[in-house]
Amino acid sequence: xxxxxxxxxxxxxxxxxxxxxxxAARELANARVRVTMVDKNNYHLFQPLxxxxxxxxxxxxxxxxxxxxxxxxxxxFDFRMAEVHSVDLAGKRLxxxxxxxxYDYLILAVGGETHYFGMESIAQSAFGMxxxxxxxxxxxxxxxxxxxxxxxxxxxxxxxxxxxxxAGGGPTGVELSGAISELTHLVxxxxxxxxxxxxxxxxxxxxxxxxxxxxxxxxxxxxxxxxRKKGVEVRFHAQVTGYDGAQLTFKDDAxxxxxxxxxSAGVKASAVMSTLGVAxxxxxxxxxxxxxxxxEAPNVFLIGDCALLFDSTGRPLPMVSPVxxxxxxxxxxxxxxxxxxxxxxxxxxxxxxxxATIGRxxxxxxxxxxxxxxxxxxxxxxxxxxxxxxxxxxxxxxxIKWTWDYIxxxxxxxxxxxxx
Amino acid sequence: xxxxxxxxxxxxxxxxxxxxxxxAARELANARVRVTMVDKNNYHLFQPLxxxxxxxxxxxxxxxxxxxxxxxxxxxFDFRMAEVHSVDLAGKRLxxxxxxxxYDYLILAVGGETHYFGMESIAQSAFGMxxxxxxxxxxxxxxxxxxxxxxxxxxxxxxxxxxxxxAGGGPTGVELSGAISELTHLVxxxxxxxxxxxxxxxxxxxxxxxxxxxxxxxxxxxxxxxxRKKGVEVRFHAQVTGYDGAQLTFKDDAxxxxxxxxxSAGVKASAVMSTLGVAxxxxxxxxxxxxxxxxEAPNVFLIGDCALLFDSTGRPLPMVSPVxxxxxxxxxxxxxxxxxxxxxxxxxxxxxxxxATIGRxxxxxxxxxxxxxxxxxxxxxxxxxxxxxxxxxxxxxxxIKWTWDYIxxxxxxxxxxxxx
Numbered sequence: 001x002x003x004x005x006x007x008x009x010x011x012x013x014x015x016x017x018x019x020x021x022x023x024a025a026r027e028l029a030n031a032r033v034r035v036t037m038v039d040k041n042n043y044h045l046f047q048p049l050x051x052x053x054x055x056x057x058x059x060x061x062x063x064x065x066x067x068x069x070x071x072x073x074x075x076x077f078d079f080r081m082a083e084v085h086s087v088d089l090a091g092k093r094l095x096x097x098x099x100x101x102x103y104d105y106l107i108l109a110v111g112g113e114t115h116y117f118g119m120e121s122i123a124q125s126a127f128g129m130x131x132x133x134x135x136x137x138x139x140x141x142x143x144x145x146x147x148x149x150x151x152x153x154x155x156x157x158x159x160x161x162x163x164x165x166x167a168g169g170g171p172t173g174v175e176l177s178g179a180i181s182e183l184t185h186l187v188x189x190x191x192x193x194x195x196x197x198x199x200x201x202x203x204x205x206x207x208x209x210x211x212x213x214x215x216x217x218x219x220x221x222x223x224x225x226x227x228r229k230k231g232v233e234v235r236f237h238a239q240v241t242g243y244d245g246a247q248l249t250f251k252d253d254a255x256x257x258x259x260x261x262x263x264s265a266g267v268k269a270s271a272v273m274s275t276l277g278v279a280x281x282x283x284x285x286x287x288x289x290x291x292x293x294x295x296e297a298p299n300v301f302l303i304g305d306c307a308l309l310f311d312s313t314g315r316p317l318p319m320v321s322p323v324x325x326x327x328x329x330x331x332x333x334x335x336x337x338x339x340x341x342x343x344x345x346x347x348x349x350x351x352x353x354x355x356a357t358i359g360r361x362x363x364x365x366x367x368x369x370x371x372x373x374x375x376x377x378x379x380x381x382x383x384x385x386x387x388x389x390x391x392x393x394x395x396x397x398x399x400i401k402w403t404w405d406y407i408x409x410x411x412x413x414x415x416x417x418x419x420x
Numbered sequence: 421x422x423x424x425x426x427x428x429x430x431x432x433x434x435x436x437x438x439x440x441x442x443x444a445a446r447e448l449a450n451a452r453v454r455v456t457m458v459d460k461n462n463y464h465l466f467q468p469l470x471x472x473x474x475x476x477x478x479x480x481x482x483x484x485x486x487x488x489x490x491x492x493x494x495x496x497f498d499f500r501m502a503e504v505h506s507v508d509l510a511g512k513r514l515x516x517x518x519x520x521x522x523y524d525y526l527i528l529a530v531g532g533e534t535h536y537f538g539m540e541s542i543a544q545s546a547f548g549m550x551x552x553x554x555x556x557x558x559x560x561x562x563x564x565x566x567x568x569x570x571x572x573x574x575x576x577x578x579x580x581x582x583x584x585x586x587a588g589g590g591p592t593g594v595e596l597s598g599a600i601s602e603l604t605h606l607v608x609x610x611x612x613x614x615x616x617x618x619x620x621x622x623x624x625x626x627x628x629x630x631x632x633x634x635x636x637x638x639x640x641x642x643x644x645x646x647x648r649k650k651g652v653e654v655r656f657h658a659q660v661t662g663y664d665g666a667q668l669t670f671k672d673d674a675x676x677x678x679x680x681x682x683x684s685a686g687v688k689a690s691a692v693m694s695t696l697g698v699a700x701x702x703x704x705x706x707x708x709x710x711x712x713x714x715x716e717a718p719n720v721f722l723i724g725d726c727a728l729l730f731d732s733t734g735r736p737l738p739m740v741s742p743v744x745x746x747x748x749x750x751x752x753x754x755x756x757x758x759x760x761x762x763x764x765x766x767x768x769x770x771x772x773x774x775x776a777t778i779g780r781x782x783x784x785x786x787x788x789x790x791x792x793x794x795x796x797x798x799x800x801x802x803x804x805x806x807x808x809x810x811x812x813x814x815x816x817x818x819x820i821k822w823t824w825d826y827i828x829x830x831x832x833x834x835x836x837x838x839x840x
Contacts, residue, residue, distance in 0.1 A: 041835075042836045043836075043840075059479045059481040060840045061479040061832065068611040080571070132837060132840060133838065133839045137839070147462065151518060191489065191492065192488075393820075393824050393830075397817060397821075400813075400816065410489075412485075414462075414486050415461075415480070415484050415486060417461060417480075418839065419557070419839065419840075
């Protein structure tokens, strides 16, 4: 049904509706191209607040926004809800759950997935923390454990129900363990007055010797102090070796009896990257040119977590949204350049700083060359996350929920159910 | 672990956290009893707005509120999340998914479930409309149909994808068909600009010759007129006989090719009522004394949809929340009476009036002996539903969402996914 004129306009396909993909699509708004975004979900997920869904603070709705709505006013944009099974570089097409999709230019912004480092038992019995399904599963499970423990008379069983282990001391692990501590001590303590709070145990297990390794050491140390004050047991040199659903084992032969392990200790590039048929680097990421082009196919651009590029010190660029967003801009610019026979430009990462929250009034931030912690860092964190949400409506609703929870020590989404 | 004193205090068990059960629990707040509420979900569901979850207007969170939170300040109250399999009247105990629960007094407020009138094919292939799972399944499915239709080139297949049939012309059917019309014509028309709106067909199929039979005839006729203006095809004398997932068939040999049938044509008492071992009346409801006591067991009270009681004209009391709430009060009062050797009082229903909305600016209401329709009825509907929601927070959030959607013709929860 497409007119012949449309067929002559270059077709840019963007895979992934994450931060990078969305930004690239927007940058192509006024270009003489057709843009098709492909994602297995019909929404953009605001991942930085996923841990709040996992801890009953926010609804999935608050951090998931329909892609068609976000780009409603962009005339050259279309969306396909489909899962990409593989990329055929030679044939310039994608094989998807919804048939083939041809492209002239491709932007792969497929992001990452949980990395279990080959430990099957962890993959099977622990919770990942990458998508809405993960987050609502964790929320349902945490709340269910309290319901069960409340009726359990066997102290050993009750102890395992009330022991929550988070593996991985990066921002997600820190934010989760802080939030679980507040959920249990500030909110659930009132829901289950018979349960002894002293029986609740929250363990943050980190393989190396510090939390938040990308932050300055002073802030990492502050984070440990704040978490311990919140009753979180921070364990270093704790390398997980397996979890059978009952016993979590470590390399030093230690073990913890627990019904709950949340794995936030690793992310790797999405599995679809292995279908490109090109060499993959560390964590499955695929090396790209400085122009973000794939060496083997200059009409293919890789951005965000799935792309491997190094900073000036030779370290891989981190898997964070600012990298993806800045790369989205450059990938779009370079596609316009190629179409107009100009030379593509090189990507240079401008680090906007890093932020992580530990909970109520507590966060750490490295911004403008300065370290922030405590209340000021927490205000910065709130502000930055609020303005980055999509649309006035989402911002207003999240602001109201945060304010409510702050004042009343509440977490209103403590609902158990597969569809909540 | 319970003290002996506690064991001597009568134990009142309430099954069901619906309108009636909650009200009964509250009325027992100051009584010298232990109250245990049992429900398979850990939340109270505000069913009157369920159709808005099914049509992407509200989140499950907005209409589901944790029971432990609602009754947090009631010292004699405890909650058990468990499914009741059967009631043992002689043994004064419940058999549940979480073991046995003994009672001295029992209030059964188990509500209703979808009634398919023995049509297996409908039960299997149509959507029910009774709980959160139903509502989010409908929302996911409706949105998925638009995604699929947008890529479908076969006009027959596309037509079936875009044909939505709602069976049953009661309040739920009217509210749903009005809301689906607005979702498609006002919101999805912008998300899918290539789809021709003329291909969308919404059918409301009613077995008898009028909609909203409990309303005055004038209001029923107004409802038909408004729905038809909204593009809803209202069919009377349309008795469904089966649905194989592709063809919906009627008794007069008519049929409709559709991928979507929503069954809102029947409710019956919850299946657990058949385990009492007493005679059941129409729709599986169990007849009770005017004191709401079960004749066979005077320590057992039945309230709401599962109880059968007649009004002064000899018609069964309707399965609506005001009946359940007023009965909750009387059941609680009568338990207190029995404990204190007073005589139980008789229940008399005071009809507070009825309301149903058809959509934007349109509703019908029968209140204070008067008929209301159009904008005024719609304002009444909004007000009544808003104040009946639990807590200031839920009211504020729903008010903001309604205002936003009204001004911007939006429905923000158009997310597809099992956990949204």
